[in-house]
Amino acid sequence: MEVCYPYVAVALRTSENIPLIEVFDVNNPKKKKILYGNDSSTEFIDVAFSNDKACILAQSGEPDWFLYFWLWNKGKKLSVIKTSNNYGGEILQIAVNNYETSMVIISVIGSSILRVYRYVENTLKLVNQVRTEYRCACHTWVSKSRVIIGTENEKILVYENGEFISIIDHELTLNLSNSSPEQITNPIKINAIVPFSTGFAIGNGSGVISIFEKAEDSQGYYKKNHDEILETSSVTSIAVHVNKKGLLVTLKNRQVYYIQVYVDIEKNIDQGFEYLIQPFHNGSIIDMDTCIWKPIIVTCSSDKTIRIWNYQENFVEVVKHYEFDPVCLSLHPNGLFLLVGFHNSIKIMTILHNDLYEHWSANIIGCKQCIFSHGGQFFAIIHGSTIQIYNSWTYNIVWIVRGHSSKIRYIHWSKNDFQLFSSDVEGTICVWNIPDKKKENTLTLPGHQFTSAVFTPNNQYIYITESSGKIWKFDDKGLVCQIPQNIELNNLCISNSGNILIGSTNFGVIRIIYINKDNNQLIYYYDINVHSGKITKLAISNDDNLIFSCGDDGCLAITNLRENSTTIVNSNQKQKSKRYFSEEMLIKKPDLQAKTEIINKLTKKVNIMIQKKDEELENKKIENEEQMKALNENYEKDVRNCELVSERIKSELTENNIKYQNTLHDNKEKKEKEINDIKKNYK
Template structure:
């Protein structure tokens, strides 16, 4: 196993066709699938953490994030599909035991959802089963299953009621169901008749209300499972231009026959103030809650147009997924072209301009939306260039993890090569090869070459030459004069890969014809060659010392070639290598495979199958390259992703490089652009001076106006102060007068109430004496009553004691009887327990004997099957060898036949020429009645030659027919043996399974 391996560091790209492929973990972190993994991407710090799925996975189908934002469920497509739950609070995303459908054969789970308390998980399987499975996932226990649809209609979304762990909603093509889990069964609580509608999405807005979006633009409201009303969203065009306007109208009864908008509602998201939904390509509408049952559209958010996008407008993208951050500060979306956008909701809601349209921004970087075909780096800058079938060329910085520059063209880009200085780029398009400048903000073409469909191109290490492939010919150009200096011809099939030597004196190429050629770039001659026709090579590279050649192809091997001979071969199991890259230190070789994995193989090549596998992409790896300092491995794939991996040893340390690379920051700027910039700066300076003068004038005017207003305000306030002072004096006089009157009135009131108080005191004293006498009489009555009650209490206690003794005696007798019965029952229970234990033991022993017998029986069968499989495999190998030998004999016979055919054609040509000469002579004889004897002799000689040639022609035809007859039995024998080999291969394949 290699001591050097690659570790994922950063990836550019989004995996589409994954349900719910974007989730917020916190305010700064999102999770989305990319390549063969899920990526936790920090928007602020621009760093990523990779969550790896299982090695046997055939692809990710759907994601689901728990409401607590701690657990991430990932469904993986396989022969037996599974769902893996990751603990995101763990640093490495710790896995839980995978959830499966049990004994049911399921290949994929199309969608999933967590319960509000994150304890339960539901998963919807694909067709034809369409089973909904309800797990208590922490214990890996299936609680219930139910079939959601009987037809082959897609069910794109399932969800829990956010207020009830036991209630679910299922929506799809003609399906809208509410289910409730009760007593171990998922029971259908309601169903809406939706045969004519294809429901694409839904969202809960309250405990009993669900919003549903359709593919015809209808926004339906379901309450307790019944469709009650419709929120209609329409778009109108004005003056030939599409002006997006949203009309909201509540309808009491849903009418499926009414005219509806053609836009598809592909996503709905509920939040605290209302909900958001898509209303067509590139459009999200924000609805705010106004009353208990009504909403109004308050904002419209659009994907902005991209001036670099020429073929497909960016605003026409379909929105697949929407998600909102935990604090509802940020809205993020993903599109069907693999792009991520976001917008600050707080800024949208605080914007008072209701009619103004808000626009999304890229969440991180614009990604490729189709297969990446080309990859190249330069030595003077940390740049990497990629080309794609989405007609774009992009320049990335693998150190800062940013997109430096990109541009879209009218044609598909097949190949790309960066000049070593990083200032120029060579791009192969479907119609021509273009040499372009990388200026500060654009990619500009300055030379075009008429090479159609250039699939490979590369600059020399010195940058003074470049090579481009056109079919099976390699054209070498001078970068200085831009002239074609060499045409390397020799391949019979398309050239798939080329590479320059370090001193640029040699060029190695490989092609689909099974040939690997090493060329001398000074003379244009081949220095060495290795041809293996059954193999179609896909990648070739020099070793680190440039003495040997390494190549990979469709024969599932990695070959090392030197002096026209294959020195070593490393088999690749059942996965074909597609490309390769050799480290500059020479200690490791990286290969990409058709399954998207990256293998690290130590160098010199091992004799056995030893490598380290890294699951990187979800599609075949198309290109890979190692940076000049051996720190990063860059790979691209048909999945449209660019992966930056660190090259480390087993201790996690980076490789040491002896190369000292000096990087530059210079960029190209044309004189016209520089003049425009200067003129623009001058114009801005002049405009700034004008604005400064205008602002000063406006300030002086405002100062004058404010001074006048201040004077007017000061005069007004002075008058008000004087009037208030006068009012204050009047009020003070009134206050003094009222205080004097209050003092006189209070003296009179005090004398009056003093007299009343003295009269009341005398009256209450007499009343108190009367009440005291009444109290003495009541006290005597109380003493007499107390004596009587004490006598009655004593008599009651005596009667109570006697009754209690009688009850105790009675219950003691009953207790003795019950104790005897209990002892009797316990004895009977012990006897029955012993009997049942013996029966269970005997039953277990019988079952164990049966199981053991069955196990022995099937082990014998398995042993026989393995022996049969081994024999068949050996026979298959022998038949394959025979087939190869017969194929070589056929090739030899075919070569002999072709040689004889060529000889026959040459002789036939000679016969025709002689026949024409005879005709000429006959015409001369007929024109001259008198001929000499010499001419007669000449004619007779020519006739004899013609007869001899005809005899020779007949002999050659006879030999050709004889050879064809000899070849027919061999060809029939070969066909029979091929059929036999196919039958044996099929039997061996079935025996393996």
């Protein structure tokens, strides 16, 4: 698959082994283009867009190894060329030179060869061909003329214009406790390589991402910035995030990580990594259950883990790893306890805030199904041809149900917990009365394989699915009717209203069936494609809004029944569908004591710090008051001095004014006298 927003190209193969490529527009998913090859290959091993998004290049597989070049929007095949040698050497990958915008340049890599093609004169022509002694695994363009190749023995080869210029020996020091013997003794294959603006990143078979930056020298080669050790699972692909600041990495165990790559080389700041969404199952999901009090779903998988999912806030609350595969599980209605069946034991676990704590177990070999009653006061366990019913609070056996002559296949509680349904592999179905500890009804239909059953909300009828596709409806007197289906249903659940049956299939389809409760007639049904494989378990939320399904594809799917329904939901139904879940959680006493001790220690530290800070503030206050007092005294002293100086200046000014006036008066008289004397003498 290749993504070049808004277009997505997917290489597929039909049931007749005809390879094709479908091109989708994510803004208009119904609009698509289908491209076909014309050789004898049964698959396309790689596909890529040209840098202008107008063309698609695809490499076919053996035995022909043709490289196709399409103008995909018009479905026009522009060129086809054989990329392998005459002996049919394997081709591994193609890469488009996105740095060259004036023409289309594409490289093809084989186990020990690199070929570069250019589209000129309406055909693909070979430009360069490089052979190497190393076994190549992946490659990419990092500039107009430079190609980086990752090998199977931890080497990174650098080629410029078809000439070898450098080799980077990429060796890792693995943690021996987390590494397999093969990883320790054998070189680690480089599985993926991707360029970004300041360098490139590689991912290898040990789950390590290495970031390389351009070296500050005249040659412009590269040096490693840092490594990110994700898991021991192999890296399958790397892509640059849309924000251009990080990488998206997928692993072989179905995990997806986000890694920051823009780090300061000089400061060597490592930004770390995180799950892009949530940690997923690495294997088929075997069993699943939900509860009433809490918005959680519990799943167990062939990857030997149990996971608790919060479907209201969309995150994984708990992941617990075990030495053996969990076979079945059941969640208590209050969401605080979990019943888990293994191949050689059955265990009850307390769901803590971040863990599962086992507090009861019994050695029961070969348990295929365990289930809590709807009220939570009982739980039932299949043990061969018998059913063991326990008290959930005392763990005492209430009743060992015997009556089947072959292995029991399926059990189910009635809504009021007064009845228990069971079916075996020989086609015998039984209904057991729990309070009276007796068999109410039994029916044997040889040759019929009943896969699932549900009681109606009023406990009056039982719907049973058969491997042939029929749905049987029984009451306490016998068969009421049959509801034929054109597909095989392997799981069945019913809404609380009783008029919606939900079934699942072995090929990933969920069927919603609406039934008229008055005349038992099928009103209509519709199918929803959810999973890519067999659906192993099906459940419905207590408010009838959500359908939970899990399958062999390792996916847990949540489908909104109201959004997919054509029926009208009135305001009263909407009001009833609004629920408030319990927020309580359990914690072990030692953990609580440890956390309490930590809280007390931290509280004491905080109190001591507050006391010290108060003392510092008080001392600072006293010191400031003393400083303010001294400053006030100095200020008052300065003010008094200034006042004295001012008075002295005023006094001097007054004296000077008087002296000036006297001097002026004397001078004036003197001048007048001189003038008079001059006048007299003149006359």
